[in-house]
Amino acid sequence: SATKIGADRLAESFYRSFDLPVSIVRPFNTYGPRQSGRAIIPTIITQLLAGQQEIKQGSLTPTRDFNYVKDTAHGFMAIADCDAAIGQEINIATGVEHSIGDLANELIAQINPSARIVCEAERLRPEKSEVNRLLGDSTKLRNLTGWAPQYTFEQGLAATIEFLRGNLDQYKVGQYIL
Template identity: 60%
Template sequence: MSTFVNSKKILVTGADGFIGSHLVEYLVGQGHQVKAFCFYNSFNSWGWLDSLPKETLDNIEVFTGDIRDPNGVRTAMKDVSIVYHLAALIAIPFSYHSPDSYIDTNVKGTLNVVQAARDFEIERVLVTSTSEVYGTAQYVPIDEKHPKQPQSPYSASKIGADCIADSFYRSFDLPVTIVRPFNTFGPRQSARAFIPTIITQLLNGFDEIKLGDITPTRDLLYVKDTVRGFETIANTPSLIGHEVNIATNSEITIGEVAERLIKLINPKAKITLDETRLRPEKSEVFRLFGDNTKLMKHTNWKTQYAFNDALQETIDWFANKENLKQYKAGIYNV
């Protein structure tokens, strides 16, 4: 394990979410001091962190706040050395009718993080981007120089957040890296993503699996490989000031993934089109196929999970009745 972040306190924003909870779990397992920034709510819910083993939770300092509030962000960041900023609104359909919330959370939230990081002279800041900023591929594989295309309000907000982060590197020499994972999947993922949508419908015994467009391609990355990529980037000073893809250099259609899952869970099931799940044509991202050359050049990161093994591990997690009952498979999760 690298000594760059060893024995230093790490803040993870969005720690209660899908990738954030896996990152927290991984960092604690690596022996790091972790402060988990979770969205404040009166239920005292820490999101997916609540599902972690007690021995893991006992080694996490939980801070509840709101990434949109600069005061809470500053309080959370006062005593940390490294920040992984993952807090964001990410659902594309929700961004169609509530775009203001995406600007407040994704753009202003990122501004709050980098401003506090500048004031407190934080050693490393990793700002989480998304492959959606590229839109439909103009060429493949998609490297970090690919044009940005705001094909949804969500994508536009993430492009804005990336630009804020980059401006603080250029203006104030803030040690920022923009980390751009492609299509991450795995246990705990929201049903607004297509793999959990398919799995939860199948495991609930549905014979007709409702989906939108199944022709787009995605570069699918298992969450455990994603979080290792984050830590690897944090341990690589040569990537300060860079945008960095975490990708597999491959693509597969949504339909092909659906057919694999059907074969594994319920071969009698059929795919049916649900038009409410279709994005507007100019908003749909039809092809994502990421280039990981920069990450491979600067680090020793590579994927450790074969796609079929990762799919099966994901199915096994959802098949646990306690996990499955947390999902509403009968509705369209936006």
């Protein structure tokens, strides 16, 4: 997170000093097809698609503002087409938070309702490194461009499941990847 903040300030300095047309864009928790197997959503989906009945997770209480990748891409395009966005810091977010437990339960419901979640100590992040709540406000993006997410949480997850179903061989199912 420190490098993101540093990059934001560097971009801002070039805008302020040299009139470089820059917008600082902050997408919140993008997910979807081709996402790294290290991320939470592919980790859960691949375990379920492989037929595992016990879905191994860390903490279930942190919340995230999940954006389906096509909505994130449309947000970037809307910002790129908006002159009023130049020099602005803009979030791409749904404004809705889901806990990791809620996420796991939704994926279980869509793939294998008989599966259950098992918390593993090795998957728990150190207390000082865990972010317990990430929730974005996209009011500025909506006001500047009219952008709004087109995919519900459930629709985005269903599309991600279908991609992973056809590409499961490209993922290391059940391995905890640091």
